[in-house]
Amino acid sequence: MLEWSTAGPAVGAAFLASIVEVVEAFTIVLVVTTLRGWKPAVTGTAAALFVLTAIVVVLGPLLDQVPLNVLQLLIGVLLLLFGIGWLRKASLRAGGVIPLHDETAIFARETAELSAEVHRQNTSQDWIAAIAAFKAVLLEGLEVIFIVIAVGAGRGLLWPASLGAIAACVLVLSVGALVHRPLARVPENTLKFCVGVMLSAFGVFWTGEGLGVEWPGHDLALFFIAGLFLLAGLIAAKMVRQPISEVPT
C-alpha cells in the first residue's frame, strides 16, 4: 500500500524538478525547430531519449544489488550536494544577487549561437542542429533520471517518482506544442526554490537514515525538515537582498 506521506513529497519533487529541466531542454529543441525544422529536432531528441532509456535499463537493476542503508547514504549525500546547490542559487536569485533565468533571452542567445555554428561548419547543417537537440535533451534528462532515482529509490518509490517526471514532460511538451515559443512565464526560480527545499530535505533524511538515525515521526519528519529548509532559504534570500538605497543607479 502506498503511503502518501512518503510518496507525496517524492512524486512532487520529481514533478517540479522535471518541469524545470524539461522547460530548459524544450527551449533548445525549439531553437533547433525554428532554425532547421522539426526533422533534426525530432532526430536529436529521439536519440537522446534512446540513450537515457539505455542508461535506466542498465543502471536500474544494479540499484537492487546495493544494500538499502548504503543506497540511502549514497543517494542522501548526493541529494544534499545537489539540493543545497539549487537552494543556494535560488536564494541568490530571489535576493537579486544573480539574475533570474530568462527563457526568452536564452532562446535568443542559443538561436544566435546555433546559427553561427551552422554557418561555420562544413558538415551537414541538420546534423549540427540534431546534435544540439541531442545534447540538450541528454543533459537535462540525466538530471531528471538522477532526481527520480534519488527521491524514489530509498523507499521503493521509483515508479511513483517516474510517473511524476513523465507527467511533467507531458505537461511541458503539451503547453510548448500549443504556444510554440519559449515557456518564459513558468515561474522557474520559484520552482527551483521548492525543488531545492525538497531535495535538501530528502538529502538530510536519507543520509540520516543511512547512518542509522531514527527520525521522530518517521516519514513525517520529512515535512518538518522541508519546512526548516524553506524558512532558511527565505531568510537567506532576505539576508542578501540589497536595500533600495544601496542599489547603484
Next chain:
Amino acid sequence: MNILKDVLTELFSMFVADARLTAAILALVAVAALMIIGMNLNSLYGGLFLLFGSIAVLFLSVRREAELRRIS
C-alpha cells in the same frame, strides 16, 4: 568526444557547483557519521547536527557568494 566531455562536465557540476560548499557538506556528513557510529551517541543528535549544520552551510555559502559578487 565533445558530447561525452560535456556530459561528464555537467554531471560533475551537478554535485560540485561550488567546491567550498561541497567540502563543507561532506565534512558535515563525516562528523555526523563519527557522532553516530564512532562515538555511539544517540543517533538523533547526529541527525540534528546534520540538519542544522546543512542550514548553517547554506547561510554561509549564500552570504559569501553575495559578498564576492558585490565586490567584483
